[in-house]
Amino acid sequence: MRTALSFKGLLLTGAGLAILAASPSAYAQNANAAQDEAASDGLQVIxxxxxRRSENLQSTPVAVTAFTGDSLKTMQVSSVLDMAQHVPNVSFTSALASSSSVAAFIRGAGQANAGFAFTDSAVGFYVDxxxxxxxxxxxxxxxxxDRIEVLRGPQGTLYGRNNLTxxxxxxxxxxxxxxFGSAEGSYGSRDYNDQKATFSTAIAPDKLAVIVSGFHQYKGDYYDAPAIGxxxxxxxxxxxxxxxxxxxDGPFSAKANVSYTHEKGDGAAQINFTEGLKETGGAFGTYISPIPSSSFNExxxxxxxxxxxxDNGLKLKAITGYIRGDDRFRFDVYGGQVNATTGAYTAGFDRRSDMINHQFSQELQxxxxxxxxxxxxxxxxxxHETIRQVFNDNVLGYQVLPDTIHQVTNSYAGFGQATWRFAPRFSLxxxxxxxxxxxxxxxxxxxxLFLPSQTLTAVGGHLSFTNFSPKGEIDFQATRDIFIYASISRGFQSGGFNASVVANPTLFNTPYGAETVTAYEAGxxxxxxxxxxxxxADWFVNRFGEIQTNTYVGTSVVTQNAGTALVHGPELEVTAEPVHGLTxxxxxxxxxxxxxxxxxxxxxARANADALPRVSKWQYNIGFNARHSxxxxxxxxxxxxxSLAYRSSYNVDPGLVAISQMPAQTLxxxxxxxxxxxxxxxxxxSADNLTNNRFYVTGSNYGVNxxxxxxxxxxxxxxxxxxxx
Incomplete structure (x- = not known):
């Protein structure tokens, strides 16, 4: 298997290098540009x-952390999870169910139940x-x-549904x-190999241009699994x-992209715990489920x-998007149990999920x-989105009838925003x-239950939400290099059904309500x-209404409206170039x-909680980049x-159970x-996690054992x- 994987990667890298080597004129042209850039001094304009318009980061009245493609490479940031270390007040972790999913939180709110199809995130993800x-x-x-922008604070006015935080x-x-083009090949420990290539050129001069790119990455095993060898x-x-x-030439512009991605692996390797005891598998890092977990995403x-x-300066833009997703995961909820007589591991509750979603969106500006x-x-x-998710459970070796869920979502919105420069240095x-x-x-x-006692129950429902989210902001260009702003805005995240609670039709039909936030920010x-x-620097205050939290009821994840909450604090980002070549x-x-x-x-409420899930009191990241001729x-x-990243302890469950308490983390x-x-x-x-520091990032409480x-x-x-x- 590894030979096939390596051959695929080598083929991609070789093809990219061959394309690049065939373009000497472009090489010379861009080499001169690189020399000119190296000769410049001072921090780069971002x-x-x-x-929704191009502007200098330093005069944008939004808390934004931006990365260019080159800066991502310099910082060895290769994924969404890596990027979170470099943004204040952001938490991105792998979901427990699927390694391809992200549990995303910004400024106190997010979505941990990422492996299930019917819960929306409070953090919006956009590609082009x-x-x-x-x-x-x-x-x-x-x-x-080209670049990545992480926007903090409600973005519903310009970006749409479920951009709560x-x-x-x-x-x-x-x-x-x-x-232009590039090719890269990486090889490392744990059988790691990564290849990527990009190439672009005109195929009809002054009329049509094309860009092609591809990537492949393989990461090897790193968890002991004595139950399955x-x-x-x-x-x-x-x-x-x-x-x-x-x-x-002319007033018309058009661009189109088609992409395909495939992920397959062992899934998120969960470590089984019994509260108050060590892992039943023994040493720290032992993955004990006898049934292999797996994840697949296409x-x-x-x-x-x-x-x-x-001609009058107006610009019209239409953005059309289509996404087809196929996501599957499998894991043993119990993590396996030891037979007292034979010493063998026995599966407890094996859960498999198969989800297909189709999404279409249309925006006019x-x-x-x-x-x-x-x-x-x-x-x-x-x-418009349609989702079909099927749960197939196996309890103690017996197959349970599948649970089949189908949901259709339709969302319509109208929006507008205007900025008035009412004085030479002031804008509203x-x-x-x-x-x-x-x-x-x-x-x-x-x-x-087991056959012949199994029955199927039909359930269903309809939910409707309406919301108006306003925004007001004023800013002041105090000097050429000092920009001050203050804003107030509202954010909205729709409610939904507890569709993962397949074992409890009554709870399934109990929806949770919409979540709102009123956000104040000065920066x-x-x-x-x-x-x-x-x-x-900025200081934000988020006041949440009917904040949505995830907790476990039995083996199912339930979303609840916990109540009203307050999250606030300062954020700081500093970059310095004290001498040429050192940042x-x-x-x-x-x-x-x-x-x-x-x-x-x-x-x-049952825990009388005094803290919100996944909120760390302290987060910081410090580092340097140096170049020397x-x-x-x-x-x-x-x-x-x-770079050194630190995050203080946090709890991932609104009930503040002990198993969900995560320690402080340093990378x-x-x-x-x-x-x-x-x-x-x-x-x-390069070395990721240079000191090999091991810690837990999330946990779940399914119940006793x-x-x-x-x-x-x-x-x-x-x-x-x-x-x-």
Missing amino acids: TVTAQ DVYHARLSGTNLLFNDI GAVKVVRKQADGTT GKRGKDEQYGARVGLAWIG QINADLTLGYDF LSGDVGGNIQFILGGYYF TLGGRYTRETKDIDATLSNG MKSEFFDHHLRVN LFGNGSLTLDKYLKLNANTAA LGGEGMGMLHASS LNAAVGWTSDNGKLDVTL RKSRLQNEPRLVKIAVSYKL
């Missing part, structure tokens, strides 16, 4: 589109402006990335008529994309963006400015979004010492949280980087390498060789 409703498959590997925008490289933990991902862009994504620039002092955007949005922004959403569900549920973005020091960076957050009122009969012609440059990453004079050839040796935790990955050392035009 352009973002957080307000197309919203991804399911968090399954969102643990993206970064390949052909923030959004992640992934912007991929697009064909523009120039010739050997080790587990392997994961393989691969994918490809083809994009076309119309580059002709996605086909297509998007089309059309634009037209009118009209933007422009009036008199040079007013910038505006108006738009409409439509979202007002906006709002009206949303109407419906959810219809039907299911056949098994009673969970400053500043640069000093001729753009060699950048300091961005220092750091970010951090202090987060204070509490419930203001608890709803009766919820897990939080070796002097002589053709000698190239040495580079080194390192140290480091890299050293060599780059050619023209910046095109690079060799880097049914408790588990998920551990972080061990140290990974790898060497990467890359080449770009």
Whole structure:
């Protein structure tokens, strides 16, 4: 198997290098650009589109952390989970059910139940402006990335449904008529290998351009599995994309992309616990389930963006997106039990999920400015999704009748926002979004008993939600390099059905309500010492109404409206270039949280909880990037980087059960390498989790003798060789 995997990766890398080697003119052209860039001094200007228009990060009145594709590579950030270490007040972890899913939290709210299809996230994920409703498959590997923006605070006015506390925008490289490309191959410990390649050129000069990219990654086993022999933990991902862009002169623009991604592995390796005792498997890190867990995710994504620039300055844009997802996972809820006579492991409760979703979205935008002092955007949005999820359970070796669930969601919205520069240094922004959403569900549920006692029950329901979320903001350009802003906004996340509670039809038909947040934020973005020091800071206050939390009832995850809550605190991001070739960076957050009122009969109320799930009081990340020329012609440059991330303890369950208490976490990453004079050839040796620090990141409480935790990955050392035009 490993031979086949390596051959696939080598084939991809070789094809990419062959394409690049065939383009000498582009090589020379971009080499000169790299030399010009190296000669520049001061921190780089970062352009973002957080307000649906291109603007300097330092004059954008939103808390945004932005990464370019080059900066991601420098920091050895290769996935969504890696990126979270570099953003204050953000928590991204693998979901317990599926390693391809992300449990995403920003500023106190999110969604932990990512492996199940019928719960929406409070954090919006976007790829090329197309919203991804399911968090399954969102643990993206970064390949052909232009930039990534992490927006903190409600983004519902401009970005739509379920952006309660923030959004992640992934912007991929697009064909523009120039010739560019890159290829990279990485190999490391635990049989790790990773290959990626991108190439773009014009196929009809001044008319049509194309971009193609592909990637493959394999991670080997790292968990002992004595129950089934050997080790587990392997994961393989691969994918490809083809994009076309119309580059002709005139007011019309168009770009289209089709991509395919595939992930298959051993799933999230859960460690079985009995409360108050050590793992029944023995040593820390032992994965004891005798039935192999597994995860599978396959996605086909297509998007089309059309634009037209009118003579009067108005711009019309249409964004169409389609996603087909196939997500499957399997794990043993009990984690296996030991037979007292034979010493063999016996399966307890083996759960398998198969989910198919189809998503279509359409957005129209009209933007422009009036008199040079007013910038505006108006738009409409439509979202349609169908989901079918089937649970197949095996209890003590006996097959239970499957539970089949089908849900249809329709969402309609109209939005607008305008910014008025009413004085030379002052601007006022007002906006709002009206949303109407419906959810219809039907299911056949098994009673969970063995044949011939099994029965099926038909259940179903209809939910409807409406919401208006306004926003107001004022900002002041105090000096050329100091920008101050304050805002108030509302966020909204729709409610839904407890569709994972398949063993309890009554609870299944008990919906949870919509969640809202009123967010206050004041911030400053500043640069000093001729753009060699950048300091961005903000203080936010989130007041949540009917906050949605996840807890376990038996073997099922239940979403409850816990009550009202307050989350607030400061955030800080600092970047400095004290001398040419050395960049220092750091970010951090202090987060204070509490419930203001608890709803009766919820897990939080029963525990008299005084803290929200997955909120850490302290988070910080510090590090550096350094480059040093070796002097002589053709000698190239040495580079080194390192970062240290810390997160204080937190609990993942609103009931604050002991098994769900996660300890403080520290991660140290480091890299050293060599780059050619023209910046095109690079060799880097890196280590993720350099000190091999092991800790738990999430846990679950299924009931008596049914408790588990998920551990972080061990140290990974790898060497990467890359080449770009």
